[in-house]
Amino acid sequence: MDLLIADASILDGTGAPAFRGTVGVTGDRIAAVLPPGTAEPQAARRIEAEGLVLAPGFVDVHQHSDLSPFTEPSMDSYLRQGVTTCVVGNCGSSAFPAEGVPELAALAGSRGLEASWRTFGEYLEAVEACRPALNVGALVGHGTLREAVLGADQRRPPTAEEAAEMRRLLASALEEGALGLSTGLIYAPGLHASTQEIVELAAGLARRGGIYVSHVRGEGEQVFEAVAECIEIGRRTGVPAHLSHLKVEGRTMWGRAAELLERIDEARAAGADVSADQYPYTAWETELAAVLPPWVSAPELGAALADPDARARLERAIEEGEPGWESVGRSLGWDRVVLGSFPPEPELSGRAIAELAAERGVRPVELICELLLRDRFAGMLGHGMDEADVRTILARPDVAVASDGIAVSPDGPLGAFAVHPRYYGTFTRVLGRYVREERLLPLETAVRKMTALPAERFGLAGRGRIEPGAFADLVLFDPGTVADRATYERPHAFAEGIRLVVVNGRVAFDGEPGERAGRALRRGAR
Ligand SMILES: [Zn+2]
Structure with a gap:
């Protein structure tokens, strides 16, 4: 054998209680799971686990690391919290088709990137050529498809020909290993799509076995309707539906997570x-441009501000919202909304909008427009949820843990900015704070929520379990010390308590970064 991890407390990912044993790895697979007392086979490398917990490497089905393999292939912020597989292409936004990704042009200049892929398969090949530290699977973003096919004219339904072209592009991607389709229905251009448009596109998943994944149309006052729309799309297409980053957001909604979960349970009971x-x-955390109402996109902002009538209407919309569209400022207050990444002036990152506006003697809405004119890709964090709601959802054994972050490094391009601490801390925060300190859920349940549960749901064959024949993606951690260290003030801090990470049978981290052995994952491939 190539690698032996001896005398571990093994959690196999299924939710079963821990058992003592030794795991042997040959090539990229788990070759044996041996009970105590079994004669140990010879191995090129033997690691003594000393009773620490050995689990399947964590599977993070919600990341936005589509371009990280090109910019930061070491993917440190996730590797160092035990993640071995990520799924990108979430929230309606993917790297394929490249024509639908305006950021690529901006990034290409600043980071020496070139979007050389013409097909989804070529994107996966390009990812693999970067030798990323993690395995990377990808969804196709509906917004990216729409942008690529409809161009700048987004406030209308696609024509029959355009809809057919979107279906063709999705089908080609599914043939080449895409895991499914994602939507981001609070973002342009996804928010211009009707339920019917999405149903017609998502129907293509049924034949090929992909999942429909949605950042729903509203997570505040509209969340009940928005979740119902996602469920309806699943029902009408016969496709598995998945709700991304489930939450109830905004002061008026706090305390309603249990009720939302009840609705989901009722829908399940009905099939x-x-x-x-x-x-x-x-x-x-999201892009600052999400404060703009549907009738103004970030590139159109300058023109809207130049027209006094449009400007007045825009300012009112940002402050108060409009029928069917929620204002972040109204639901939270600008004191709870913080500027995220902002390359033109990194010192402003991490400051609250209300505070910055007061300091400059302008209204929050004026400040926001100025920031967006300087950088339409600026980031924003909103302290919008209640801890009790977060706990209610987290306690559920059937809701996967996922980060919604980007794989970064402290010395990488985003290292200067107040990014969300989830990029570095999501998985170890659950294990340390919620399992060990607060005893909200058992360790084996938490590990299942990070491994077998999401891997099965997203069709990642051979991942998320410790069993002979499975891929050797493994994490060894100390349940007594595992913790997140990243905070809102100091987000670029690695997790603690992770001793060893193995990706496809190679040691990727053992206190020091090791081999980068991640692969592009194609749906169903074993
Ligand atoms: Zn999202």
Whole structure:
């Protein structure tokens, strides 16, 4: 054997209690799971686990690391919390088709990137050529498809020809290993799509076995309707539906997580095939441009501000919201909304919008427009959820743990910015704070929520379990010390208590970074 991890407390990912044993690895697979007292086979490398917990490497089905393999292939922020597989292409936004990704042009200049892929398969090959530290699977983003096919003219339904072209692109990607389709229905251009448009596109998943994954149309006052829409899309297409980063957001909604979960349970009882993931924090992070109402996109902002009538309407919308569209400022207050990444002036990152506006003697809405004009890709964090709601959802054994973050490094391009601490801390925060300190859920349940549960749901064959024949993606951690260290103030801090990470049979981290052995994962491939 190539590797032996001896005398571990093994959690196999299924939710079964821990058992003592030794795991042997040959090539990229788990070759044996040996009970105590079994004669130990010879191995090229033997690691003494000393009773620490050995689990399947964590499977994070909600990341936005689509371009991380190109910019930061070491993917440190996740490797160092025990993640071995990530799924990208979430929230309606993917790297394929490349014509639908405006950021690529901006990134290409600053980071020497080139979007050389013409097909989804070529994107996966390009990812693999970077030798990323983690395995990477990908969804196709509906917003990216729409942008690629409809171009700048997004406030209309696609024509029959355009809809057919979107279906063709999705089908080609599914043939080449895409895991499914994602939507981001609070973002342009996804928010311009009707339920019917999505149903017609998502129907293509049924034949090929992909999942429909959605950042729903609203997570605040509209969340009940928005979740119902996702479930309806699953029902009408006969496709498994998945709710991304499940939450109830905004002061008026606090305390209603249990009620939302009840609705989901009722739908399931009536036959709906629906699942969810969640990150364990009370703040969200997104692009600052999400404060703009549907009728103004970030590139159109300058023109809207130049027209006095449009400007007045825009300012009112940002402050108050509009029918069917929620204002972040109204639901939270600008004191709870914080500027995220902002390359033109990194010192401003991490400061609250209300505070920055007061300091400059302008209204929050004026400040926001100025920031967006300087950088339309600026980031924002909102302290929008209640801890009790986060706990209610986290306690559920059937909701996967996922981060919604980007794989970064402290010395990488985003290292200067106040990014969300979930990039570094999601999985170890659940294990340390919620399992060990608060005893909200048992360790074996938490590990299942990070491994077998999401891997099965997203069709990642051979991942997420410790059993002979499975891929040797493994994490060894100390349940007594495992913890997140990343905070909102100091987000670029690695997790603690992770001793060893193995990816496809290679030691990727053992206190020091090791081999980068991640692969592109194609749906169903074993
Ligand atoms: Zn999202």
